[in-house]
Amino acid sequence: MYKLSELFSGVCSAKGFFADGISAGLKADNAKDMAFIYSQKECEIASVFTTNKMSAAPIRHFRTKGEFKTNFVLINAKNANAMTGKVGITDIETILSTLPNNIINPVMSSTGVIGVRLPQEKIIAGVKLFDFTKKEPHSAAKAIMTTDSFSKEKAFKVELENGTAFSIGAMAKGAGMINPAMATMLCFITTDADVSKDEMQEILDEVTITTFNAASVDGDTSTNDTVMLLSNKISGAYNREAFKEALTKIMLFLAREMVRDGEGATKLVTYKVTGAKSDKEAEVLAKALSNSLLVKTALYGEDPNWGRIASTVGASGVDANEETLSISFNELCVYDSGKLLFDDAMEIEASKIMKLDSFSISCDLGLGEGKFTSFGCDLGYEYVKINADYRT
Amino acid sequence: MYKLSELFSGVCSAKGFFADGISAGLKADNAKDMAFIYSQKECEIASVFTTNKMSAAPIRHFRTKGEFKTNFVLINAKNANAMTGKVGITDIETILSTLPNNIINPVMSSTGVIGVRLPQEKIIAGVKLFDFTKKEPHSAAKAIMTTDSFSKEKAFKVELENGTAFSIGAMAKGAGMINPAMATMLCFITTDADVSKDEMQEILDEVTITTFNAASVDGDTSTNDTVMLLSNKISGAYNREAFKEALTKIMLFLAREMVRDGEGATKLVTYKVTGAKSDKEAEVLAKALSNSLLVKTALYGEDPNWGRIASTVGASGVDANEETLSISFNELCVYDSGKLLFDDAMEIEASKIMKLDSFSISCDLGLGEGKFTSFGCDLGYEYVKINADYRT
Numbered sequence: 001m002y003k004l005s006e007l008f009s010g011v012c013s014a015k016g017f018f019a020d021g022i023s024a025g026l027k028a029d030n031a032k033d034m035a036f037i038y039s040q041k042e043c044e045i046a047s048v049f050t051t052n053k054m055s056a057a058p059i060r061h062f063r064t065k066g067e068f069k070t071n072f073v074l075i076n077a078k079n080a081n082a083m084t085g086k087v088g089i090t091d092i093e094t095i096l097s098t099l100p101n102n103i104i105n106p107v108m109s110s111t112g113v114i115g116v117r118l119p120q121e122k123i124i125a126g127v128k129l130f131d132f133t134k135k136e137p138h139s140a141a142k143a144i145m146t147t148d149s150f151s152k153e154k155a156f157k158v159e160l161e162n163g164t165a166f167s168i169g170a171m172a173k174g175a176g177m178i179n180p181a182m183a184t185m186l187c188f189i190t191t192d193a194d195v196s197k198d199e200m201q202e203i204l205d206e207v208t209i210t211t212f213n214a215a216s217v218d219g220d221t222s223t224n225d226t227v228m229l230l231s232n233k234i235s236g237a238y239n240r241e242a243f244k245e246a247l248t249k250i251m252l253f254l255a256r257e258m259v260r261d262g263e264g265a266t267k268l269v270t271y272k273v274t275g276a277k278s279d280k281e282a283e284v285l286a287k288a289l290s291n292s293l294l295v296k297t298a299l300y301g302e303d304p305n306w307g308r309i310a311s312t313v314g315a316s317g318v319d320a321n322e323e324t325l326s327i328s329f330n331e332l333c334v335y336d337s338g339k340l341l342f343d344d345a346m347e348i349e350a351s352k353i354m355k356l357d358s359f360s361i362s363c364d365l366g367l368g369e370g371k372f373t374s375f376g377c378d379l380g381y382e383y384v385k386i387n388a389d390y391r392t
Numbered sequence: 393m394y395k396l397s398e399l400f401s402g403v404c405s406a407k408g409f410f411a412d413g414i415s416a417g418l419k420a421d422n423a424k425d426m427a428f429i430y431s432q433k434e435c436e437i438a439s440v441f442t443t444n445k446m447s448a449a450p451i452r453h454f455r456t457k458g459e460f461k462t463n464f465v466l467i468n469a470k471n472a473n474a475m476t477g478k479v480g481i482t483d484i485e486t487i488l489s490t491l492p493n494n495i496i497n498p499v500m501s502s503t504g505v506i507g508v509r510l511p512q513e514k515i516i517a518g519v520k521l522f523d524f525t526k527k528e529p530h531s532a533a534k535a536i537m538t539t540d541s542f543s544k545e546k547a548f549k550v551e552l553e554n555g556t557a558f559s560i561g562a563m564a565k566g567a568g569m570i571n572p573a574m575a576t577m578l579c580f581i582t583t584d585a586d587v588s589k590d591e592m593q594e595i596l597d598e599v600t601i602t603t604f605n606a607a608s609v610d611g612d613t614s615t616n617d618t619v620m621l622l623s624n625k626i627s628g629a630y631n632r633e634a635f636k637e638a639l640t641k642i643m644l645f646l647a648r649e650m651v652r653d654g655e656g657a658t659k660l661v662t663y664k665v666t667g668a669k670s671d672k673e674a675e676v677l678a679k680a681l682s683n684s685l686l687v688k689t690a691l692y693g694e695d696p697n698w699g700r701i702a703s704t705v706g707a708s709g710v711d712a713n714e715e716t717l718s719i720s721f722n723e724l725c726v727y728d729s730g731k732l733l734f735d736d737a738m739e740i741e742a743s744k745i746m747k748l749d750s751f752s753i754s755c756d757l758g759l760g761e762g763k764f765t766s767f768g769c770d771l772g773y774e775y776v777k778i779n780a781d782y783r784t
Contacts (some may be wrong), residue, residue, distance in 0.1 A: 013429060024739070051707075052703060052706035052707045052715075053564065053705070053706040053707075053711075053713060054702050054703060054705060054706030054707075054714055055706070066514070077669030081700075082699065082702075082703070083702050083714055083727070083732070084732065085714060085715070085730045085731075085732070113699060113704065114697075114699025114700065114702060114703055115698060115727070115731075115732060115734060116547045116697035118490050220709040221703075221706075222701075222703055222707075223703050223706060225469070227553065246463050251781055293685070293771075300776065305506075306507060307474065307475060307505060307506025307507035308470075309505065310474075310506060310507065310615075311444060311446060311474070311506055311613075311614055311615050313445070313446060314444035314445040314447070314615060315443075315444045315445075315446075315613035315614075316615075317446075320445045321445060321446075321476060322446055322475055323477070325446075326458075335507070336477070338477045339477075340475070340477070340508075340509070342507060342508075379685075379776065380776055381773050381777075383775055383778055384689055384692065384771065384776060385771055385773075
């Protein structure tokens with residue numbers, strides 16, 4: 001038995017972690033654009049990175065280090081340091097070499113425009129502004145934002161039966177280019193739990209599948225996707241089940257927040273697929289639904305166009321047929337195993353659901369036990385506006 | 393040797409074919425919404441249908457007929473007769489049973505909203521308005537339009553060395569829901585060439601790959617996609633090479649026109665992928681590029697954001713790396729095998745290209761001989777507007 005209680009100090013919730021955000025002049029108007037996470041004790045690291053073959057320099061830099069512990073992560077917004085080749089990595093090395101001596105094996109994480117070298121001088125000047133005694137998690141969470149309209153943090157304290165306790169806290173950014181094959185995003189999770197690197201990695205991989213990998217804003221996968229989980233073990237406490245539950249709650253919350261903050265999104269929709277031939281087929285369909293432009297624009301128009309749901313089911317490639325398919329908006333079944341139920345009265349009911357900020361669309365394929373749940377949003381004018389003018 | 397010359401009478405270009413469009417009150421404002429194609433002699437039929445598992449009633453009706461010849465195709469807009477189960481097929485049978493006795497094995501094709509039964513009375517009344525002696529191909533082409541902003545026709549006369557000649561003519565509709573896994577669309581092609589059913593099917597399948605299947609508007613595949621090629625053999629003339637060339641020219645033209653008329657599209661972009669490990673990998677990448685929301689919105693913003701092209705290459709799953717990748721807008725190389733070429737001067741040049749109505753984006757992966765070309769368009773506010781309010 002254990003008890004979870006929410007904390008409100010993000011990546012500084014676990015003992016021994018410090019963080020802050022500062023402005024280095026990368027964003028306009030002196031907005032915060034650089035952040036650090038510092039641990040007073042070296043950390044084990046578990047990580048998940050993008051599957052994009054054009055992975056950015058910070059990811060390649062991290063990977064070339066092999067096995068290592070660290071006590072420092074430097075994060076910048078506005079420039080992804082992607083498609084910058086070898087010079088992208090030497091730029092990172094130059095920047096990190098300016099950190100003080102007590103920093104061990106520092107790593108860097110970047111988000112922003114692709115194909116432009118890091119503005120070294122600005123970043124090095126920014127590093128000098130860091131105060132490693134600061135515990136300003138909200139400031140750090142704001143600094144890593146790009147097109148996000150709000151910052152994203154979540155943390156829990158976990159009290160175990162034996163009287164010991166540990167904490168896990170996280171911050172994330174991500175609002176566009178969110179794809180179910182690893183949500184496009186940065187997420188940093190800190191914990192003082194006494195968990196081994198291997199076990200932490202195993203749990204992170206498992207939880208990623210149903211959280212960040214189940215979230216979609218626009219179906220694109222970026223060059224910089226990163227989830228880092230840092231453990232300094234200071235609490236001496238650990239329980240696998242409790243750790244996994246807290247991590248799942250944190251990552252699920254952040255995944256949903258990222259979709260809710262999807263570029264121009266006005267709705268958060270949960271796609272519940274059941275009755276598929278396998279969990280894998282359910283996953284394929286759930287992601288196809290959350291990525292369909294026709295479904296997303298119908299959501300934006302608050303149009304209960306269940307025909308587009310049915311068409312996407314058919315186009316997804318999974319086993320399906322109209323005689324066993326059922327479709328519901330929340331609890332309202334609009335198509336039931338080949339029966340056309342939809343009439344004017346139902347249209348009124350369904351339209352009410354479509355106007356909610358958050359609702360579910362369920363598809364039961366009626367063929368087996370496979371199930372998967374994904375998260376998506378609508379696509380409206382704001383998405384086009386944000387993405388047509390991103391660089392300018 | 394043979395000579396191709398363009399004709400301007402669409403599906404009535406080949407001898408013995410009649411066609412017209414009428415208004416049956418399915419569309420508002422008495423717009424034409426039903427069309428027929430009638431041949432004075434029975435036709436062999438080659439066809440390609442959607443891969444969507446929720447294929448519409450007209451497609452299921454066609455398939456249940458087995459091997460057959462026909463002299464009549466009835467087409468309606470505004471209602472797809474999809475997700476209508478068995479009643480969708482009996483509705484078709486009822487409607488077709490009202491045709492006169494000289495009509496043999498008639499087939500039907502529908503496009504429009506999914507999940508609503510055909511308005512039988514209106515359609516049967518419409519059928520009675522058909523005059524089978526009419527040769528009004530443009531009227532037929534207009535009647536099959538849905539969200540299309542212009543009708544799409546193309547025809548050629550083919551003169552052979554031996555003095556004989558045949559013709560091929562086509563009409564198509566399709567403006568949204570166009571996906572590279574069979575463009576979502578209706579296309580009817582008529583010919584008086586003396587070609588066998590099997591050979592016609594073989595050529596149609598082959599030409600579809602690089603034309604309709606290489607076109608993308610929004611990556612969705614509909615329930616009703618249909619290409620029908622009808623041959624009444626009246627000319628007695630045929631040459632495989634000439635037939636294939638004329639058919640390719642027609643289908644390529646129509647595929648490009650459909651993308652150009654993509655819902656809200658302002659640009660037609662040709663994606664030329666070369667240097668892939670295989671033609672299949674090139675095809676996967678070319679289609680990923682034409683379907684990427686981030687690329688499409690950058691096109692709309694006329695932003696030469698080559699980083700999004702690179703990111704999409706990396707995300708597509710095909711073998712690629714930044715050291716061998718090159719990217720060009722028309723002839724302007726903006727990224728060359730790991731070298732960052734992009735500066736302010738190049739941005740000005742690239743921006744000029746992005747303002748064109750039509751241009752190409754080339755990606756050379758530098759890894760092999762695989763190549764494929766696809767067609768796509770941008771995604772702007774109009775796409776959202778059209779699709780958010782489609783049913784209303």
